[in-house]
Structures are given as C-alpha cells and as structure tokens.
Amino acid sequence: MSEVDGDAAGWSQGTMDAEYRAGGLSDPEDEAGELAAADDAAERRGAEVDAAGHGERLDRWLTGLAPEFSRNHLQVLIERGCVTADGKPVTKPAHRLRAGQRLEIELQPTDESRxxxxxxxxxxxxxxxxxxxxxxxxxxxxxxxxxxxxxxxxxxxxxxxxxxxxxxxxxxxxxxxxxxxxxxxxxxxxxxxxxxxxxxxxxREVHREYLALAWGRVEEDFVVEKALRRDPVSRVKMAVAPANLGKPARTDVFPLGVGEVKVGVQDRPVSAVHCVLHTGRTHQIRVHLAHSGHPLVADVLYGGLPALGLARQALHAARLSFQHPVTGEALALTAPLPADLATAWSEIGAEGLPG
Structure with missing residues (x-):
C-alpha cells in the first residue's frame, strides 16, 4: 500500500489501517456535457433594419441577425456596449428600433465557451x-x-x-x-x-473519508441513511427526501472528541467527527449531519453557526483510497488538515487530534 506523508487528525499508518471503515463513493449528480474550446476572436456583424423590424425590441431583432447565440447572451452583449445603432452605442435590450437604422454587433464568445x-x-x-x-x-x-x-x-x-x-x-x-x-x-x-x-x-470502489467539526455532542457511532434531492424551495441546497423521490445516500459517522465553544455567554459542545461516505451525493455530509441535529460549524447554508474563526464549513476530505486503474496497486492517500481547520480542531481540545 502506498501512503503519502501527511497525518490527518493524528492517524498513523497503523491506526488508520486499524480504524479504517470501508465506504464507497458513488457518482455525483449528473453534470452538464463537456465544454468545448473556443476561438476568442470577435466577429462584427451588421444589417439595416427593414420595415418589418420597425418597433421591434433590439434583443429580439438580434436573434435573427445572430441565431447561433441565445437571446440571453445577446442581452449581455448589448449591456456590454457591443451594439451600435447608426454608429452610436445602444445598451438597453428593450430599445425599440426604427426602419432604416444600421445595426452592428460585436459577437463575443459566451462565457461558457471560454x-x-x-x-x-x-x-x-x-x-x-x-x-x-x-x-x-x-x-x-x-x-x-x-x-x-x-x-x-x-x-x-x-x-x-x-x-x-x-x-x-x-x-x-x-x-x-x-x-x-x-x-x-x-x-x-x-x-x-x-x-x-x-x-x-x-x-463504489473509490473510498473517501472526511474530518469535520459539528455542533452538538457526538459520543457514539451513528449511520444516516436518507435519500437526498434538490431542495424544492432553494435551488442552491439539497434536502432529505422520501426514498421514492430522492437518490439513496448513506453516511457513517464516528466520534473523535468533544470540546466546548463559547457562543455569546453560553458554552456549547462541538464534536470532532470522522465521516465515511457510502454514496457521493451533492452536499451529502452537510445535509446528513444537519438532519441529525449536528450541522457543521460555519455551514451557514445548513444552519451551522460560525465559530472558531472559521469562514467556511468545517469539512475536509482527509483520506482517499482506491485501486490504481492501470497498475492495480492499492493506493491510500492522506492530506493534513489545512491551517484554518487545524487551528479550530486544536481549540476544542479533542483527544487524539493534532495540537
């Protein structure tokens, strides 16, 4: 087994092998197709507004002049000042045209194509x-x-x-x-x-393990096996869903220590946990822990209050193990906690973690 130097949460090779719990990573949600490389050269194209175009909105009229571009992208080009009418810039997509006007547009590639x-x-x-x-x-x-x-x-x-x-x-x-x-x-x-x-x-033969800091007291192992789907109210979030409406998802959670953090005038428990994925859904650990009453520290999207100086969710993919796709060698790689998480980790004083 190949191991790269870098101790995650103080695990040595021996303890990692002893404590390793097998978990798999399934394919995340379907992604958009591959983006093609594009030529940055902008083309200039022009035409005279005929009688049929009189009174037409500028953005709608341009879809006939440049049908290969979406109306949304043409609106962006208008607002960027890429369109002129009789030599003068026009920056409002809703501008109404007059018959006989000479329109020119600089057709810049879409952001996606770049x-x-x-x-x-x-x-x-x-x-x-x-x-x-x-x-x-x-x-x-x-x-x-x-x-x-x-x-x-x-x-x-x-x-x-x-x-x-x-x-x-x-x-x-x-x-x-x-x-x-x-x-x-x-x-x-x-x-x-x-x-x-x-x-x-x-x-599910690629295994990922995470280290996280979560609100609340986690002192026993637990498993969250809840299907996930896009949140029907907020498109930037995922949510737990009935099995027939979401994709299966399972996260195993193991306690590594508990500390206290002052919030206002109160001390509140924060737990260091080791999470193993059996599926790899979008935001899986974040949603599963929040659903279990233990949102990640500083994961504001899912209700985790900021603390310990963290400006982002307290989550780190610390171990990755898989079989080399060509040589067949078993690879087990680790990454140390980055500085912000290492500092936060040490502040809660959990046992067995880096000081």
Whole structure:
C-alpha cells in the first residue's frame, strides 16, 4: 500500500489501517456535457433594419441577425456596449428600433465557451504518475466551471499543468468537492484512467473519508441513511427526501472528541467527527449531519453557526483510497488538515487530534 506523508487528525499508518471503515463513493449528480474550446476572436456583424423590424425590441431583432447565440447572451452583449445603432452605442435590450437604422454587433464568445482554457495555478499534488494525479484541493477553489465561475477553476489549472487534459472529458475530473470543502481529489490523465476511475466510482470502489467539526455532542457511532434531492424551495441546497423521490445516500459517522465553544455567554459542545461516505451525493455530509441535529460549524447554508474563526464549513476530505486503474496497486492517500481547520480542531481540545 502506498501512503503519502501527511497525518490527518493524528492517524498513523497503523491506526488508520486499524480504524479504517470501508465506504464507497458513488457518482455525483449528473453534470452538464463537456465544454468545448473556443476561438476568442470577435466577429462584427451588421444589417439595416427593414420595415418589418420597425418597433421591434433590439434583443429580439438580434436573434435573427445572430441565431447561433441565445437571446440571453445577446442581452449581455448589448449591456456590454457591443451594439451600435447608426454608429452610436445602444445598451438597453428593450430599445425599440426604427426602419432604416444600421445595426452592428460585436459577437463575443459566451462565457461558457471560454471556460475550457488553461490557466496556470499552484496545485498541491500528493501523488502523480503518467496515469493520474491526486490533488489536495484548497478552500475556495471551484472544481469545474459553472455560472459565476467560468475561470479560475481546478479544471483550468489542470489544463495548464497537463495540456493533454484538453482531450479528456472534463479535463480528467471524475468527482467533485464543494468550493469551500478542502481535501483530496483524484483526476485521470489518460482516457484509460478516466474511464476506469469513473467505473470504480460508479461501483463504489473509490473510498473517501472526511474530518469535520459539528455542533452538538457526538459520543457514539451513528449511520444516516436518507435519500437526498434538490431542495424544492432553494435551488442552491439539497434536502432529505422520501426514498421514492430522492437518490439513496448513506453516511457513517464516528466520534473523535468533544470540546466546548463559547457562543455569546453560553458554552456549547462541538464534536470532532470522522465521516465515511457510502454514496457521493451533492452536499451529502452537510445535509446528513444537519438532519441529525449536528450541522457543521460555519455551514451557514445548513444552519451551522460560525465559530472558531472559521469562514467556511468545517469539512475536509482527509483520506482517499482506491485501486490504481492501470497498475492495480492499492493506493491510500492522506492530506493534513489545512491551517484554518487545524487551528479550530486544536481549540476544542479533542483527544487524539493534532495540537
């Protein structure tokens, strides 16, 4: 077994092997298709408004001039000042046209089409060979481009680090972590590795273990086996759902220690816990622990009050284990707690944790 230096929560190789509980990672929710690389060159296109276009909204009229773009993107271009009428900028999509006006538009690529590009960035690589790499993702790094984050993502960094990633689905990314969750991720560097890793994930043969700080007193092991679905009220959240309406999800939770944190004038318990996934649903640990009455510290989205100086949910993917997709070697990799969590962890004084 291969082990990368880096002690998560004070576990030695021996204690990790002894305390390891097998858990699998299933494929996260379906993602959008791969983004294609795009040419940044902007095209200028123009035409004269005819009688049929008189009184028409500018954004609607432009869909006939540039039918390959969505009306929403054309509205963005209008507001950016990319459209002129008789040589003068027009920045209101609802502007009404007059017959005989000469309209010109600078057709810039969509933000989505610009997403699949290389951007050099520092990445903490804990294991790498010609087939795959395991990254210790920092807090704040978005994994894959999405609305609001079309650049500066892990995918962009992978394209710069390994140019051949441009030929792979999602640049080799086979699973995700939330933006504000730190820890280990495996990415493929060849199509063979990506395909094999994806199959292992689907078969729940890629095992991930997390360290977390949660509100309340956790002194015994427990299992949360509740289906999850998108929250019907808030689209940015997930929620526990009846089995017939959600996707199956299971999280095993093991106590590592309990400390006290002052909130106002009261002391409230905070527990250090070790979580093992048997499925890999979006926000799974966050929702399951909140549903059990133990929201993560500083996970405001799911009711976890900020404390211990943390500005993000207290969750770290500390251990990743799987079979190498090409060599068959058993890999077990660990990542130490990042500075913010390590400080918070030490403040609650839980036994067996780094001081």
């Amino acid at each position: 997403a699949f590009r290389a951007e050099a960035m520092a990445l903490a690589v804990v294991f790498e060979d010609e087939h795959l790499a395991v990254i210790d993702k920092p807090v704040g790094l978005v994994v894959h481009p999405a609305p609001g984050n079309w650049s500066g993502t892990l995918m962009n960094g992978l394209l710069a680090r390994h140019p051949a990633a441009a030929t792979l689905p999602r640049a080799g990314i086979v699973h995700r972590l939330d933006k504000d969750t730190s820890g280990l991720m495996v990415v493929g560097k060849t199509l063979e590795a990506v395909t094999a890793l994806s199959r292992q994930i689907a078969a």
